[in-house]
Amino acid sequence: MMKNRSLSFWLFLTPTLVALALVVFIPVLEGLFYSFTNWDGLTYTKMVGFQNYIQLFHDKAFINAFWFTVGFVIVTVILLNVIGLGLALLVTQKFKGSNFLRTVFFMPNMIGGLILGFIWQFIFTQGFSALGNALHMSWLQNWLTNETTGFWGLVIVTVWQMAGYIMIIYIAYLQNIPNEVIEAAEIDGASAWQRFTKITFPMIAPAFTVCMFLTLSNGFKIYDQNLSLTNGGPYHSTQMLAMDIVNTAYNSSNFALSEAKAMIFFVIVAAISLLQVLYNRKREVDL
Amino acid sequence: MSKKSKSVLGIFGILLGIIWLFPFYLIVTNSFKTPKGIFASVLSLPVHSTTDNYVNSFKALDFMASLTHSLIITVAAVLIIILGAAMGAYALQRNKSKLSGGLLLLFISAMLIPFQSVMIPLTANFGSVHFLNMWGLVIMYLGFQSSLSIFLYQGTLSSIPLAMDEAAEMEGASRWQIFYKVIFPMLSPMTVTVAILNIIAIWNDYLLPSLVLPQTQYTIPLQMFNFFGQYTKQWHLALAGITISILPVIIFYLIAQKWIIKGVTDGAVK
Amino acid sequence: MVEINLDHIYKRYQGNTDYSVSDFNLDIKDGEFIVFVGPSGCGKSTTLRMIAGLEDITDGDFKMEGKVMNKVAPKDRDIAMVFQNYALYPHMTVFDNMAFGLNIRKNDKADTKKRVENAAKILGLTDYLKRKPGALSGGQRQRVALGRAIVRDAKLFLLDEPLSNLDAKLRVQMRTEIAQLHQRLGRNFIYVTHDQVEAMTMADRIVIMNDGKIQQVGSPYDLYNKPVNKFVAGFIGSPAMNFFDVTLADGRITNDEGINLAVPEGQYKILKDKGYEGKKLTFGIRPEDIHAEEVAMQAFPDATINAKVQVSELLGSESMLYSKLGDTDFIAKVNSRDYHEPGAEVKMAIEMTKAHYFDDDTEATIL
Amino acid sequence: MVEINLDHIYKRYQGNTDYSVSDFNLDIKDGEFIVFVGPSGCGKSTTLRMIAGLEDITDGDFKMEGKVMNKVAPKDRDIAMVFQNYALYPHMTVFDNMAFGLNIRKNDKADTKKRVENAAKILGLTDYLKRKPGALSGGQRQRVALGRAIVRDAKLFLLDEPLSNLDAKLRVQMRTEIAQLHQRLGRNFIYVTHDQVEAMTMADRIVIMNDGKIQQVGSPYDLYNKPVNKFVAGFIGSPAMNFFDVTLADGRITNDEGINLAVPEGQYKILKDKGYEGKKLTFGIRPEDIHAEEVAMQAFPDATINAKVQVSELLGSESMLYSKLGDTDFIAKVNSRDYHEPGAEVKMAIEMTKAHYFDDDTEATIL
Amino acid sequence: ACSSSGSSSSSGGKTKITILQGKVENNKQFKQIAKQYEKTHKNVTIEVTSIGGGTDYDPVLKTRISSGNSPTIFSLAGPADVKQFKAYEADLSNTKTAKAAQPGVLSAVKSDGKTVGLPFNVEGYGFVYNKKVFEKAGIDPQSLTTVDKLQAAVQQLDAQKDQLGIKGVFALPGKEAWIMSDHLLNLYLAQDYNGNAQTLYKSKSMKFSKNADMKTMLDLQKKYSIKPVMQMDYSAQVNQYFSQGKTAMIQQGDWIYPTVEGIDKTFAQNDIGMIPIPVPGEEGKLPVGTSLYWAVNKRKDAKEQKAAKDFLDWLYTSKEGKKAVVNKLHYVPAYKGYDNLKMSDPLTSVVYDYEQKGQTTGWAFPGYTGTAWDPDVAQPNLQKYLSGKQSWDKTVKNMTDGWAKQQNK
């Protein structure tokens, strides 16, 4: 145990705390300050109080983006955790090729999100149409041309890419479960599924917390895929929060409003994610 | 598990894997096509396959130099992230106070901040102390990436028995020695994971280095984006470039994967 | 009816060059209480784990009710087990730990509760049912591990040193409880222990192992009185049997450290018939068969030695005299009335009818 | 000179309502070998962990050489410890596990190697030095844990049930090794065991605990022969002392389950003086002081009972007769010559000079 | 944080100038030109940094500036940028280059009467067509000077689609909203503002009087385009369809030449041409304008500023510089004095020709591209119309209202 007052506690935290302060918190505070000004990314000429915050609540695009993002987050959080954990369980079974599959499922992460989006565009526009033609399935056609297919396109790409990421986190925790406990459960007669639900899953509760958090926060923050796959289109119908924030800054040079949006975004996402973390933490046990 | 159900699983896995690999099929096959070939039919195999793209891409990326920069930055950043995050997580996990809980939430919440909103203040601050270079970048990565790493480590630490610390403490080990000689090695499967995730993130990162690095220190992704103009996108070079630039990561991943072994704590306590 | 056969079983762990268990061959009858004993590292737990299905069997067949079970998953073997290292579920309360196996089998909730509470009472864990294992003492954890097995009604019970961390009193209680469970259920029990008293009192048959191999299988009485070799003789009984290198000649065994004992007629005849006259052999005698009371000197005038006491321990009604004869250490367990201070030269009598003789080369029992 | 004082020490774990250790008060002299015994969960490990500095002391002072150490970090206390649960470093080889403490202290490499190899030889681990703990048997792991402590030269050694998973033979050897180490180093040892023999033979003084409180501190002889209360009397000695509820009247103790024994003159006088005439009290007698041989009947004609044997165990030279008198169970440890089959009605004589009497309310020893 | 003014970047007598620009496709060429310049100007070193990929140029420039790492030469995209970076824009009125500028090209970069930007080049757009297809169909593209003629030709082409080997007459990239919101819209807005971006930028309202004509043209393109239009992006339009001969014509500009050339060199050299989009009242005129301007950083010390201006003068007015502009960068010059140079590709030639002939209309759209109206109002509304989710009237109303709202804030 380390005590709060102990020097080592603070020494151990110094590198990361200092870096975090320098890189995140100080800039965030500056950003917070700017959100009360008319900053254009270079200078500001006056303080505007809460004007930016008032404005953003009337910003239809922002509100649309918010609900679109919420839907996206709900779907991807569920899919990613189910599939990620499923993949993790699959590849930790010892069968031929399981190691190879680990690499395969993780590979999408080795390419940046921007390039991926471009590649998936080909798949949606050409691969899906070709497939749709061949199979006479009309729903495979016209992908990314409207909100619904844009939404599912984003979901597919995100799941395809991040499932491997979530998988290796689950794997890392799965490997950490002591053998003996699993053995005890086998002796107690637990089937593979029961071992999973009663032993494995509770014991990787921290992984669940982490992955829930990651999928939640990444879902909210997703930008590259959005940009490269649909670019928010058509008519902003698939524009997500991060993109709206970025566009506010870039396209209209309204950096101050963008900061305000970012702060609101941060508060909302933090509230949801941290509640989730706190809730899940409660269920974890220290061994 | 029985042999039969294993092979069923295996087949299912392989099928899934093939679907998963499809985009890579596109990347690799198209990287051997001429620009015309790519757009004639993205989905087909190359008709006249060419390795020119690789040669040209290699040159255009200034590959050896940018590889070196990428490597230096990635390795340096990942090493300090691993060390810093493991230390931080250790301190937080082994201290059961409100304070450490609060600090953990602080770290976690840092992950929620959209990068674009801190981008300008951040670079302005680093610029004002003339730290816009590789080393500044490494520090930024420590700041941005350590949160996730701490979070990951923190979860694993709870499964390393406190008895390990106690035993080492009884033997006269200082806090640092306990961490470095006992705890850190036991975290190694998670360290591998943390390393992989950070390597991926840093290796592919474009935005931050584009703001921070001087041209003389450009990394592979920065060079790669020279293939993507406003109008002209040189897919043939880009795809070849992607293929060669992810090779080091795949190789690392394949090697690292072996280290994610089971049962690091087996035999530790009754 | 559960008959269990271990058919020339071998086990080599990955990475080891030696077999941890070799040619293990044992038939267990229905309802038998088998105890495994043997020195630390001799392969007891390994054998248990193979029976449980937790380790692959390198070679040989394990059968239950005549069916080869080598490939059957542990969960389908219907076995209850107490792990040597407890293997408690750290995220569950004591109650849940014990109830787990029953819940898995969809046992009636009320019945589960009753059984667990009953087991907890027996184990003295009633106050701890709501705690997690992390907040228990060593012995309490071990009792939870035991509890997890005894609430179940399995075909076979494997208990790997289930009482090692309990105090003597609790141990005696638990021993009785286990014996009663065995009687009530009529199942097969395999029990690993290093406690001689447990082994002697609980076993129908004891399997004594050394170095991965079975040395002898037999009733406690057989093992104690008719060990098949020097190893068994030396292992069973505490303190262990004393051994002396001697030469047999003319109805006496002698050596140059001061042994010169008359071998009883019957024994001598057999030894001579087996061709040991004039040969070297090992003579063994248990500490309790060495006497220091006057009466004994008179009863066995032809079998006395003059030993020097090195250390003496008073253990209530008995005393241990750690003594030396020449360069050979030996122990005599004498009545506390015959206690001697360290350093004393004591004349002792040996009850030669209880003597054991072993071949010097094969270490097999001659007589 | 290392004197150790535990000054009214209390411990309550977070989340518990009760104290796990209360008012623990003990002075340990330089070089003493102290053994803690007590039932499972009585606070032995907790006390050890407080001494080690691994648990906060809720109240009271722990002093070494007169200095209060409550706030001193474990690593600065110079204590070697064997953990009840081993706490081996799973990623290090056996060698590295044992060498760890020495390496931390920058001990000379060659010397470390010598010491570890020497310890490994003593512990029978020479062949396993390159293995990791995960590939060891339970007893081997425990020996590594022990080895880790004995290679060091600490001011104080804390050993928490260090031999519980070893077989009898190895145990006896290890006991001797630890005793020799103690002699050689002249350090203080605190040793937790539930093995009576270990406690009796190794301790300079035994601390017997129950429910977090010290019951008695004294030499093995004192505890065995002069227990201060019924708990100590019942705890020390195996099998445990037998207790009977009786009433004292007219120089005899009686009850309606068949006890009617003459109390020796001297004892009776004291009991009467203390005002127990006509009162109920608890009468205690150890199993070995109940005899079944003919001679005894004649020697103690005024102190016989007629018991019914329930279970009988033959343990080499002795037999245990688990018997019943009325509804009270008791055990007699008799010579194997006087073995009786279960079910037999046996007349037994009680050696009344060895009798113990306890107050019914306070459970304190009267005599 | 803007403390760059004092920090001198000259060392050892050499002056170092840094260029930050957003045309990655010209990255290599700029570097070569810089080398060339350094050879003849020993006391100057030039560092070129190009921003590419998914990053927008402005934020990067802003980051550079606020981190004290600002470039000596940067670029401006139009009036909005001129306003934003005002504090950093040196007066370039007196440079040789400014004086050599063609009439009108500097109008968008006048700030308080001073010239603060120098055009990279001029560009023009129209219908880029596939000569072979038109030949096969027997239509002369040059004859398509009115909307009616165009419509007739399109119908004819469409009828012969299969024989001509095309999948559609047009390839309208509905996903690439700027092709509608900037280029097409410009044709029908510019007249209201004399083709002057500054005027548009400063206007409080938007009449959009020619919106019906725009509808006609948009509908035409949509109807005869390869489908689905909402799925098509720039790359599909140019690389996949046009360059592969799958469409007769596309609404694009001379900048697509390198892309087409990258895919099929002979096709690019021999088989493509460009005609103006027929706009009632403006028939036969090609919209020509400038999308990027060079600016020099006022906060740098005088020596550095001078070196920067010298470099730009050299680039656009010296003999070697001009050669580089035309032959290396393939730019249509926005400056006088290039008479003896021949444009290097068929599309720039067209632009150059129209420019020389004076048959051009101006670009008004840079007047709104830097404002939020473009991405937030114009583009989504046009896309909504295109996908059939909104009527044209509503679209027009939303656009004009949106403009008024933005400008009157």
Ligand SMILES: Nc1ncnc2c1ncn2[C@@H]1O[C@H](COP(=O)(O)OP(=O)(O)OP(=O)(O)O)[C@@H](O)[C@H]1O
């Ligand atoms: N971490 C803990 N949190 C809460 N209670 C604990 C904790 N550790 C031990 N206890 C409780 O404190 C009491 C004393 O425990 P301790 O481990 O000292 O017992 P012990 O004498 O060593 O027993 P054993 O012989 O079984 O090892 C027990 O009742 C136990 O349940």
Ligand SMILES: Nc1ncnc2c1ncn2[C@@H]1O[C@H](COP(=O)(O)OP(=O)(O)OP(=O)(O)O)[C@@H](O)[C@H]1O
């Ligand atoms: N996982 C393993 N990998 C390699 N060797 C092992 C492993 N487990 C046990 N062994 C070795 O196999 C032998 C038998 O071990 P086993 O655990 O069966 O002994 P045991 O009889 O139970 O001993 P103990 O009484 O000490 O528990 C030992 O020498 C041990 O070192």
Ligand SMILES: [Mg+2]
């Ligand atoms: Mg074992």
Ligand SMILES: [Mg+2]
């Ligand atoms: Mg304990």
